[in-house]
Amino acid sequence: AQSVTQLGSHVSVSEGALVLLRCNYSSSVPPYLFWYVQYPNQGLQLLLKYTTGATLVKGINGFEAEFKKSETSFHLTKPSAHMSDAAEYFCAVSESGAGGTSYGKLTFGQGTILTVHP
Amino acid sequence: NAGVTQTPKFRILKIGQSMTLQCAQDMNHNYMYWYRQDPGMGLKLIYYSVGAGITDKGEVPNGYNVSRSTTEDFPLRLELAAPSQTSVYFCASTSTGTEAFFGQGTRLTVV
Numbered sequence: 070a071q072s073v074t075q076l077g078s079h080v081s082v083s084e085g086a087l088v089l090l091r092c093n094y095s096s097s098v099p100p101y102l103f104w105y106v107q108y109p110n111q112g113l114q115l116l117l118k119y120t121t122g123a124t125l126v127k128g129i130n131g132f133e134a135e136f137k138k139s140e141t142s143f144h145l146t147k148p149s150a151h152m153s154d155a156a157e158y159f160c161a162v163s164e165s166g167a168g169g170t171s172y173g174k175l176t177f178g179q180g181t182i183l184t185v186h187p
Numbered sequence: 188n189a190g191v192t193q194t195p196k197f198r199i200l201k202i203g204q205s206m207t208l209q210c211a212q213d214m215n216h217n218y219m220y221w222y223r224q225d226p227g228m229g230l231k232l233i234y235y236s237v238g239a240g241i242t243d244k245g246e247v248p249n250g251y252n253v254s255r256s257t258t259e260d261f262p263l264r265l266e267l268a269a270p271s272q273t274s275v276y277f278c279a280s281t282s283t284g285t286e287a288f289f290g291q292g293t294r295l296t297v298v
Contacts, residue, residue, distance in 0.1 A: 073229075078227060101284070101285060105289075110292075111291060111292075112191075112277060112289040112290055112291045112292055113230075113277065113279075113289040114289075115286055115287075118285060118286060120285050159229060159230070161230075163284060172218055172235060172237050172284065173218050173220075173281045173283070173284030173285075173287065174220065174232055174235055174245065175220075175222075175230070175232070175279075175287060176232075177222075177229035177230040177231075178229050179227055179228055179229045180227070180229050
């Protein structure tokens, strides 16, 4: 079974400050890892993903995340927060190999609401 | 470029009523999913499908049913609605399992 823990249900930063959203996962097989963003009353939009290869992955809107297998972590960062980054962020995991028993099913963390102050 | 389309966007049901949430995708994806989102709980998988005619239960299937007669459509049926089914429902699809595309959601209230 897989699980995802996002540390901190609410994170508040000042505009221009570093954004760090924490995600730890557990998986019995090599994972695929994802960060999604949800703006109010919207669906989920993929920010970035790790499947294989380079462990530092870059996404849209200046976000990046690093897969650390030894720490079972996939923390999301952005060097300088912008007011438009205010949203809810979800970390998710699926088992690697869509052709296997995972079928791309996602297990989500509980979400982190990011607030950006002027 | 529609992607994943969900209807309706909002619905209020009375306890015991039934309804079908519609989901359609135009990307020819084999895999489709229904999730529910509750505050502070993230998203939970209700049902999923790996192709037309093939469906299976997710983590929270009780009180729901699905069918997949075509590649494009994956409706979710609620029978005998209960207050515990008040939630936001998201449909998603993918072809590879490495990027799921989500609909805009259906906000359901059961009173």
